Amino acid sequence: MSFINENFLALQDSYLFSTIAKKVAKYTEENPEKKIIKLGIGDVTKPIVPACLEAMHKAVDEMGTEQGFKGYGPEQGYLFLRKAIVENDYQARGVDIQEDEVFVSDGAKCDCGNIVDIFSQNNKVAITDPVYPVYLDTNIMSGREIIYLPVTEENNFKPALPEEKVDMIYLCFPNNPTGTVLEKEELKKWVDYAKQNHSIILYDSAYESFITEDNIPHSIYEIEGAKEVAIEFKSYSKTAGFTGVRCAYLVIPKTLKGYTKQGEEICLNKLWNRRTCTKFNGVSYIVQRTAEATYSIEGKKQIRQNINAYLENAKIIKEGLEEGGFTVYGGVNSPYVWLKVPKGMTSWEFFDQLLEEVNIVGTPGSGFGKNGEGYFRLTAFATKENTIEAIERIKKWR
Ligand code: PLP
Numbered sequence: 001m002s003f004i005n006e007n008f009l010a011l012q013d014s015y016l017f018s019t020i021a022k023k024v025a026k027y028t029e030e031n032p033e034k035k036i037i038k039l040g041i042g043d044v045t046k047p048i049v050p051a052c053l054e055a056m057h058k059a060v061d062e063m064g065t066e067q068g069f070k071g072y073g074p075e076q077g078y079l080f081l082r083k084a085i086v087e088n089d090y091q092a093r094g095v096d097i098q099e100d101e102v103f104v105s106d107g108a109k110c111d112c113g114n115i116v117d118i119f120s121q122n123n124k125v126a127i128t129d130p131v132y133p134v135y136l137d138t139n140i141m142s143g144r145e146i147i148y149l150p151v152t153e154e155n156n157f158k159p160a161l162p163e164e165k166v167d168m169i170y171l172c173f174p175n176n177p178t179g180t181v182l183e184k185e186e187l188k189k190w191v192d193y194a195k196q197n198h199s200i201i202l203y204d205s206a207y208e209s210f211i212t213e214d215n216i217p218h219s220i221y222e223i224e225g226a227k228e229v230a231i232e233f234k235s236y237s238k239t240a241g242f243t244g245v246r247c248a249y250l251v252i253p254k255t256l257k258g259y260t261k262q263g264e265e266i267c268l269n270k271l272w273n274r275r276t277c278t279k280f281n282g283v284s285y286i287v288q289r290t291a292e293a294t295y296s297i298e299g300k301k302q303i304r305q306n307i308n309a310y311l312e313n314a315k316i317i318k319e320g321l322e323e324g325g326f327t328v329y330g331g332v333n334s335p336y337v338w339l340k341v342p343k344g345m346t347s348w349e350f351f352d353q354l355l356e357e358v359n360i361v362g363t364p365g366s367g368f369g370k371n372g373e374g375y376f377r378l379t380a381f382a383t384k385e386n387t388i389e390a391i392e393r394i395k396k397w398r
Pocket of ligand 1: 110176237
């Protein structure tokens with residue numbers, strides 16, 4: 001008999017995006033003449049920039065030649081990309097990370113989910129509520145005890161340190177869904193907590209390129225001591241429009257240690273390397289060359305233009321809604337705007353009204369956790385014209 005992992009039975013079915021899709025489809029069918037504007041999706045819309053496209057084409061052509069053909073590559077990623085990552089994302093910011101501390105992957109979603117492989121099932125895990133659901137579900141799948149850290153208006157959407165000792169902590173800044181960021185001193189508290197408690201911080205920085213303000217760290221390793229307590233996840237998805245191309249990386253400093261039951265220190269970089277070599281055959285050469293081009297002079301310029309355009313949309317949403325009398329968070333260092341729904345309404349009631357009365361689609365905050373109830377997420381990934389039109393409609397309606 002083949003027994004199942006019964007932890008899967010403890011997962012809550014997620015109907016968030018399928019329910020949204022069903023409601024929108026029904027409304028469109030009944031009202032085909034209406035122009036619906038979608039500010040709900042968390043996917044980018046701008047195409048791959050020319051510098052990356054050129055690198056991609058070149059790599060494709062190389063693969064068709066005897067000299068340029070590449071078979072299996074290094075499981076950890078080609079050195080050319082890991083070098084570019086180290087130089088541009090770390091050394092340029094004064095952070096000392098080495099190439100063998102970087103692991104290139106096909107997405108931060110997989111990395112955030114797979115990393116639990118190297119940790120004991122007995123670890124206690126702290127996760128914010130509301131949250132990007134991957135952290136929660138992957139830990140439920142492996143049966144870990146979860147401690148919820150509420151993020152609410154009262155704490156300005158910045159979680160308080162756990163009241164009890166936890167072993168693993170997921171942090172995501174700039175945050176999905178709230179758009180919140182932590183300043184250096186605020187993140188330092190988490191690093192200090194992790195040091196005191198021998199915990200590991202799993203730091204998801206998928207939206208790092210949207211940071212606009214000073215004093216917001218672009219990497220957790222800008223914080224003193226973080227190399228002893230943190231794993232960092234980064235992704236080209238939102239930075240460079242790679243949601244369909246698929247490329248990301250994670251960093252595990254060699255100074256980062258886990259413990260055996262007997263208290264022996266074990267290098268987590270070694271464990272992850274072993275896991276990677278066993279279960280992964282690397283990201284395609286073509287994709288890694290495309291990712292490398294994000295660091296070229298032209299690549300950087302073109303990507304920045306796209307991010308600035310998304311940030312401008314976020315500003316239009318944030319300022320427009322504030323003018324319309326809404327209470328709004330995020331949208332400054334993030335493509336996400338977290339909006340408080342009018343008093344007395346649930347997130348889903350607001351969703352329905354917005355869809356039916358002004359034909360705008362967003363995401364109910366309750367879909368990201370209990371504490372998301374009463375909030376609503378709008379995203380900056382639509383065109384500028386549609387973003388302006390959507391906000392004008394909401395302002396008039398209000
Ligand atoms: N982390 C966060 C917080 C996200 O919001 C997302 C995607 O929406 C990801 C990770 C996934 O990134 P990737 O496309 O690299 O898998």
